[in-house]
Amino acid sequence: MALSPTFTLRDLARMNPVAALPLLDVRVPEVYERLDDVSAHDFLHSIRFPEAAHHLAFEVFSRSFFADPRRLSAAEMVLMFHIYFLGSAEGLLFDVPDEPFPAALWEPLADYLRGHGVDVRTGARVETVEPAEDGGFVVATDTTERRHDTTVLALDTEGLGSLVARSPRLADAGWRERITRLRAAPPFLVSRLWLDRPVAADRPGFLGTSGYGTLDNVSVLERWEGESARWASRTGGSVVELHAYALPERAVRDVEQKRLVEQLHRVYPETRAATVVDERHEWRADCPLFPVGGYRDRPTVRTSDPALVVAGDLVRTDLPVALMERAATSGFLAANALLERWGVRGQTLWTVPDRGRSAALRGLARLG
Numbered sequence: 001m002a003l004s005p006t007f008t009l010r011d012l013a014r015m016n017p018v019a020a021l022p023l024l025d026v027r028v029p030e031v032y033e034r035l036d037d038v039s040a041h042d043f044l045h046s047i048r049f050p051e052a053a054h055h056l057a058f059e060v061f062s063r064s065f066f067a068d069p070r071r072l073s074a075a076e077m078v079l080m081f082h083i084y085f086l087g088s089a090e091g092l093l094f095d096v097p098d099e100p101f102p103a104a105l106w107e108p109l110a111d112y113l114r115g116h117g118v119d120v121r122t123g124a125r126v127e128t129v130e131p132a133e134d135g136g137f138v139v140a141t142d143t144t145e146r147r148h149d150t151t152v153l154a155l156d157t158e159g160l161g162s163l164v165a166r167s168p169r170l171a172d173a174g175w176r177e178r179i180t181r182l183r184a185a186p187p188f189l190v191s192r193l194w195l196d197r198p199v200a201a202d203r204p205g206f207l208g209t210s211g212y213g214t215l216d217n218v219s220v221l222e223r224w225e226g227e228s229a230r231w232a233s234r235t236g237g238s239v240v241e242l243h244a245y246a247l248p249e250r251a252v253r254d255v256e257q258k259r260l261v262e263q264l265h266r267v268y269p270e271t272r273a274a275t276v277v278d279e280r281h282e283w284r285a286d287c288p289l290f291p292v293g294g295y296r297d298r299p300t301v302r303t304s305d306p307a308l309v310v311a312g313d314l315v316r317t318d319l320p321v322a323l324m325e326r327a328a329t330s331g332f333l334a335a336n337a338l339l340e341r342w343g344v345r346g347q348t349l350w351t352v353p354d355r356g357r358s359a360a361l362r363g364l365a366r367l368g
């Protein structure tokens with residue numbers, strides 16, 4: 001705060017410090033008991049957080065959950081605040097693969113797994129998972145049926161909901177009912193543009209934006225990704241990616257795509273003169289929504305069936321993690337839970353501290 005031009009002393013004096021105390025000692029799951037029934041918007045309003053800092057510090061989180069702050073649980077946003085700002089001395093580190101994901105991560109990982117005898121079948125949609133007569137599960141796609149001792153369900157919200165609806169004997173009725181109540185966040189758009197000329201030399205690899213219509217961030221891919229860097233050095237152009245999260249359900253695609261490019265022209269005016277030599281627009285709506293009061297319905301890693309576990313960003317864990325880190329962490333927790341059956345110790349997990357970092361601030365938070 002001391003270093004940021006966004007926080008003035010006058011702004012700070014206007015804040016409601018008592019309402020802000022929960023930010024100082026974030027613990028899981030207590031933060032959900034305290035703040036899951038409040039929206040991110042109402043929580044910020046109660047703190048009287050400075051308007052400009054609001055955009056800087058909170059709206060960006062809220063939108064990175066693909067949700068409007070009025071619909072997002074305050075607990076989820078406060079947890080993010082802890083992970084990013086107050087939970088660790090190290091702060092936030094951005095890391096990205098230096099080649100496209102398939103080349104940098106997925107293909108080498110699949111090769112590694114195959115080397116251990118794993119049958120990787122990413123193109124197959126699972127239709128049903130049913131408990132087998134002799135224990136374990138029968139996992140069916142539209143062409144095959146296979147029996148497995150254990151199952152990890154690691155699907156997006158829609159995929160999990162429809163799979164469970166088609167698999168009426170999984171776990172127990174209460175669990176299945178809660179799964180069907182989970183909802184996906186609104187649609188989002190990722191536009192990648194190949195420009196015939198470069199953006200200005202001082203443009204960063206990633207820029208988060210707020211107040212530019214639906215535009216949430218701009219990446220200049222040749223700054224950090226090999227494939228784009230090779231294209232840019234061959235052609236003299238730039239590869240730019242624009243993200244717009246939490247778009248209206250009935251958004252008109254062409255219109256939104258055009259608007260997003262117009263916002264790029266405002267943020268980086270030199271792009272106005274550029275010709276778009278190629279473009280890709282990805283529309284999806286497969287991120288989980290963390291609505292006000294939704295925590296209770298989210299599945300935990302373990303289910304009532306010890307051989308059936310759940311992983312993914314939508315899973316509740318008792319660790320301060322979110323987004324991709326929650327997907328990966330819950331994946332390890334799921335694997336660890338299954339390995340217990342064979343008496344094998346699983347993966348040790350590291351997270352940022354699971355409480356406020358400073359004893360003095362924790363003491364202050366207890367006063368609230």
Ligand SMILES: Cc1cc2nc3c(=O)[nH]c(=O)nc-3n(C[C@H](O)[C@H](O)[C@H](O)COP(=O)(O)OP(=O)(O)OC[C@H]3O[C@@H](n4cnc5c(N)ncnc54)[C@H](O)[C@@H]3O)c2cc1C
Pocket residue numbers: 124125126127154155156158159160163188190243286287311312313314322323324325327
């Ligand atoms: C544009 C964008 C930017 C992001 N940026 C960041 C970031 O900077 N940092 C960060 O931490 N997170 C980020 N995220 C969020 C991150 O991508 C997610 O948190 C993460 O991918 C969640 O992983 P998951 O395994 O839970 O679900 P997913 O990645 O959605 O995987 C679920 C998989 O299940 C498959 N599936 C569904 N139904 C079936 C079925 N019946 N049979 C077989 N397979 C099925 C789907 O095809 C999908 O591959 C971003 C997300 C987006 C969209």
